[in-house]
Amino acid sequence: MIGDVPNIEAGQEFSTRRQAHEAGVHRPLQAGICGTKRTGAESIVVSGGYKDDEDYGDVIVYTGHGGQDGTGNQVSDQSLADSGNAALVTSYLEGLPVRVLRGYQGGAPYAPATGYRYDGLYRVTSYGSKLGIDGFLIWQFRLEAYEDTPTLQAAQQPELPNTPAQSEPAAGAGNETPERITSTVQRIVRSSAVKRQVKVWHDNRCQICHLRIDVPGGSYSEGAHIRALGSPHNGPDTTGNVLCLCPNCHVMFDAGAIVIEDDLTVIRGDQPAGTLRTDGRHTIDLECVRSHRKRWRQ
């Protein structure tokens, strides 16, 4: 399952991978990523298995799966065709939460002293490839803790006698502390099970302009409520009130540059611009279409 496991809260510790498996927090006993391209990643384990990993607590730079020999060295390129890596791409594209389990092998200051600790839900905020330390292609995923995920405190370093005064920070990534980026939000695209269903039916192809945005590892679309939820529009949260749109058509539809007639003709500005693409499994609620149209064309 995606998201929090019932009755398991962030901070809970497990002595072994098997205990975490039995609790349903991270189901595989060996693999670091649990999930598939179709469902997204349920959970990952941060346990120092990849030397290119970076752990800042609230932010993790997590190396994808594959290309290692048995001793932790990278001996070939990683690929997004790997099912764990593809799962993390889906988590990025769909905005799905990923459970993070940290293992004792992950190193200071965020790893538990022993065993494994569940640290709550993170979001994949970017990804990309680079040449790793061993000279092979690796894929890396930036994960950020959700705002309501408890903030991890770095374990205190033991105070050593005669420690030289800290003058300059040492070089290297381990000394940066990238914060979650909190600038103003221009636009938020929300996700829900209802929207995901509509997007699956349409295979991420825009019902208005027919574009499907294909990207390395997946494709992208947005679920758009026809009649907005909440006051004053009070649309229902049903598949009949959701369209599968590309981001551009979504912006235009939400701001009234596109409306739809009862016969599903698309009106862009004042001009007809084709017909809404439909699917036999997806019945459009015409009351919602009318309500949206009236919001913009009296």
Added chain:
Amino acid sequence: MIGDVPNIEAGQEFSTRRQAHEAGVHRPLQAGICGTKRTGAESIVVSGGYKDDEDYGDVIVYTGHGGQDGTGNQVSDQSLADSGNAALVTSYLEGLPVRVLRGYQGGAPYAPATGYRYDGLYRVTSYGSKLGIDGFLIWQFRLEAYEDTPTLQAAQQPELPNTPAQSEPAAGAGNETPERITSTVQRIVRSSAVKRQVKVWHDNRCQICHLRIDVPGGSYSEGAHIRALGSPHNGPDTTGNVLCLCPNCHVMFDAGAIVIEDDLTVIRGDQPAGTLRTDGRHTIDLECVRSHRKRWRQ
């Protein structure tokens, strides 16, 4: 100015509009909306001046400006050409925060008993037109309090003796309590002064596909960092590291379906697809372009 006024916190009360004016919380002495199409809305006053307003505390359905006679009746249609209404459209399109001041005339349960109260920052989450109670076209804007804006408590109703037991809620919008919608977020588009500068230079026209998304009352684009901020990419927050893109090209660029060559040729998939549109005021940082390209094409 947009955003919080220094030294004024949510909850601060003002006896008169003039006091709120002098504090810089809401500068006009009469108008309910302060702002312009170019800058967005700085602040609004919720004070019962429009009978179609709905106030749920954290959510406000706010009627735009115009079309009233001197007695609070709607006698003609409202328009997005009105500068206050256009300002709220800009706030929506740019994701800008709006200061909310509530006046005593606004009515229970969220208005102050006397005078005016500053209630913090809200975001415009949707807008549209409808026929108002008086039969003329009005524009309405849904505003939602930011997550970190203090939640308003409804004023307690005085307990009356022999009040009949509350069996059924009375009909009407006043009894709904729409919550801020908190489903999973699929995609967040962030805003910043640097990004806004680049969007202004390009007048919201996409530097990759040349599309400008025009909607009633404005146009829309997104600022996209070329080299992502934060680890592992560590891009600079400068205009040279930002492109003005339509949402579709932004998704493709962030997920590596589009990269840019050093001569600014756009590569979509594996094929050249034109040249990045430039502007004399906007110098692209080629180090960032290279870094983005290497993230996707080794």
